[in-house]
Amino acid sequence: MSFINYSSREINVKLVYYGPGLCGKTTNLHYIYKKTNPEAKGKMISLATETERTLFFDFLPLALGEIRGFKTRFHLYTVPGQVFYDASRKLILKGVDGVVFVADSQVERMEANVESMDNLRVNLAEQGYDMDKIPFVVQYNKRDLPNVAVVSEMEKLLNPRRLPSYEAVATTGVGVFDTLKNLAKQVLFELKKGR
Amino acid sequence: MIVSCGQCGVRLKVDDSKIKEGGTRLKCPKCGNIFLAEKPAEAGNAEQPLQKTPPESPRPSPAESDAQKPPETAFTPPSPPAQLKPVEAAPQAKVSRPAPKWGLDRSKILVAHDGESVLGLVESILTNEGYQVIKETEGIAAVVSIEREKPFLCILDVALPRIYGFEICDRLKNSPESSDIKIILIASIYDKTRYKREPVSLYGADDYIEKHHIQDSLAQKVKRLTAETGGAPAVRPPREQDIRMPAPEDIPLRQEQGLRMRKDEMPEPAAPSVTISAEKRAEPGLAADSQQVEAARRFARIILSDIALYNQSAVEEGIRAGNFEEALAAELKEGRELYNGRVSREVIESGDYFADETTKFIEKKRQTMGLGI
Numbered sequence: 001m002s003f004i005n006y007s008s009r010e011i012n013v014k015l016v017y018y019g020p021g022l023c024g025k026t027t028n029l030h031y032i033y034k035k036t037n038p039e040a041k042g043k044m045i046s047l048a049t050e051t052e053r054t055l056f057f058d059f060l061p062l063a064l065g066e067i068r069g070f071k072t073r074f075h076l077y078t079v080p081g082q083v084f085y086d087a088s089r090k091l092i093l094k095g096v097d098g099v100v101f102v103a104d105s106q107v108e109r110m111e112a113n114v115e116s117m118d119n120l121r122v123n124l125a126e127q128g129y130d131m132d133k134i135p136f137v138v139q140y141n142k143r144d145l146p147n148v149a150v151v152s153e154m155e156k157l158l159n160p161r162r163l164p165s166y167e168a169v170a171t172t173g174v175g176v177f178d179t180l181k182n183l184a185k186q187v188l189f190e191l192k193k194g195r
Numbered sequence: 196m197i198v199s200c201g202q203c204g205v206r207l208k209v210d211d212s213k214i215k216e217g218g219t220r221l222k223c224p225k226c227g228n229i230f231l232a233e234k235p236a237e238a239g240n241a242e243q244p245l246q247k248t249p250p251e252s253p254r255p256s257p258a259e260s261d262a263q264k265p266p267e268t269a270f271t272p273p274s275p276p277a278q279l280k281p282v283e284a285a286p287q288a289k290v291s292r293p294a295p296k297w298g299l300d301r302s303k304i305l306v307a308h309d310g311e312s313v314l315g316l317v318e319s320i321l322t323n324e325g326y327q328v329i330k331e332t333e334g335i336a337a338v339v340s341i342e343r344e345k346p347f348l349c350i351l352d353v354a355l356p357r358i359y360g361f362e363i364c365d366r367l368k369n370s371p372e373s374s375d376i377k378i379i380l381i382a383s384i385y386d387k388t389r390y391k392r393e394p395v396s397l398y399g400a401d402d403y404i405e406k407h408h409i410q411d412s413l414a415q416k417v418k419r420l421t422a423e424t425g426g427a428p429a430v431r432p433p434r435e436q437d438i439r440m441p442a443p444e445d446i447p448l449r450q451e452q453g454l455r456m457r458k459d460e461m462p463e464p465a466a467p468s469v470t471i472s473a474e475k476r477a478e479p480g481l482a483a484d485s486q487q488v489e490a491a492r493r494f495a496r497i498i499l500s501d502i503a504l505y506n507q508s509a510v511e512e513g514i515r516a517g518n519f520e521e522a523l524a525a526e527l528k529e530g531r532e533l534y535n536g537r538v539s540r541e542v543i544e545s546g547d548y549f550a551d552e553t554t555k556f557i558e559k560k561r562q563t564m565g566l567g568i
Contacts, residue, residue: 082501
C-alpha cells in the first residue's frame, strides 16, 4: 500500500526482499546501495550481527525519478530469513507494495526456499494480500556457486505461475538491478492502474 | 519333448532322458522363470505344460499365445500347483542376492511425474521394452502405488508435487523392506551447459536422468539397473518360436546356476510374483499421514539447516567433539519449540521426527567432514 504525500508530491513505495536465511537479500540491498547515486539514496540501516544474521531489517530509501510530477521513493526492506523470526517477517510485510523473493540456488537449500515461499504466502494472506496479485519477482541467486539447481527445476518448485524471474549473483551485482527494475515497473503500473 | 514356459509362453526342446522321475526344474532362457518339467504321462511327443503362471506377469497377446499353444491332442494337463516349489527356494536366488523383504515385481516400473508428456514418453519407451508401467502424477499417490505394486524400479521426478521425489527416494532406500527398489530420479538439476556437474547427492538413488535425455538414455539405464538386480528384464511376449535348449546332459547340473545355453538371455530367477498378491495394501489413511510426517521431517531439516548456517563454527566444533547437542543446546531447544508449535499433535505423538532428523544431520555432517559415522 503506497503512501502518497501530496504536499511534498512524493509517492512512497515499500518493496520487501523475502527469502530463506543467507540467500542474499542483504547482499542485494548492499549492491543497490553501493551503485546508487549518493544524492538519490538515504542512509541504509542494517541491523545485522557479525554472523550476518539480519535481526530485523535493512532499509534503503531510493529515489527513482518522477511520475507525473510526483517523486517516487522506494523503500527497500529485507526480512530475517531464518525460520525462527516469523513475527519480524509479518511486521515488515505490513503495507508492502511489491515483493522480491530471493531464492538460494544451492540444491541443499531447496527445502528452505520452498518453506520460505510457503511462509510468504501465509504471511501475506494474513494481512489480506493475495500473493498471486501483488507485484512479485523471483530472483535465483548464487548462480555462481557449485551444486546449483537449474532454473527450470526452481521455477517448477517456486514459481509455477512463471512470474518474472532473474538469475543473479548478488555479490557481483548480476541480475540485481534487473530484479529491482522489473518489480518497480510492476508497482508503478499498479499505481497508475489505481489512479 | 517340448515344454513351454508358463510365464512367457516360449517353447523349449528338452531331451526326455534328462527329465527325472517326478520332474526336473528348468529355467526359462527368455524370462528367467523357473518351472518344473515333467515327463508326459504317456510316451510320445506330447508337450509338457507349465505349472506356474504368476498372476501379475504380463502375458503374451492372445494371438501370440494361440500361436504358441501346442495342439490340443498333444497337450498334457498341467501338474497340480502343489508340485511346484516356490521360486525363492531356488538356491541360485539365495546365492546371487539376498531376497528383498518386499517381493519386487520385475515386470513393473513406476514412473511419477506431474507432466503428462513426460509420463507418456517414459511409458512408451518402457512399454516397448516389455515392462508394465504404473504412472502417477504426485508424490502421495506414488508412495501408495509403490507400496501396493512393489515395482522393482521407480522413476521419480525430483520436484514431484506433494512429496518430492527425493524424499520418496530417501524413504525407500532407508527402509530395509524397500531398500532393494532401484530408483532413477528425473532431475534437470544439473544444467547441461553452464552448470554441468556430477551430482553431489542423489538421496540414495541408483541413477538420475535429465529430462532431455529420457528419449535417448532411459532404456539403457533401465536395462543396466535390471541387470544389476540380477533379475529378469521385462517379460515381453516372445517372438522367437524356436529357441534351443542346452545340451541335454547339462540340464541337471545347471539347475543350481541357471541354464547357460544362451548366456546373454539368461537372467536370474525372477522374484516370485505370487508373493505380491499376498502383500498388504496401503492403509487408507497412509497418504495423509505420510504427507504430514514428511512435512514435519522437512520442517525439522529446515530448522537444523538454519541453525547450521548461522552457527557454522559451533556446529563443526560440536560435531568434531561429539557433543553437538550439548554445544547447540540453546539453538536446538529454540528449534524444538518452533517445531512443536508448527507440527500437529498427532504427528508429534507418532514419532520424534525432530530427534530423528537431528541424528541424520549429525551423521551427514560427520560424513562431509570426513569423520565417518
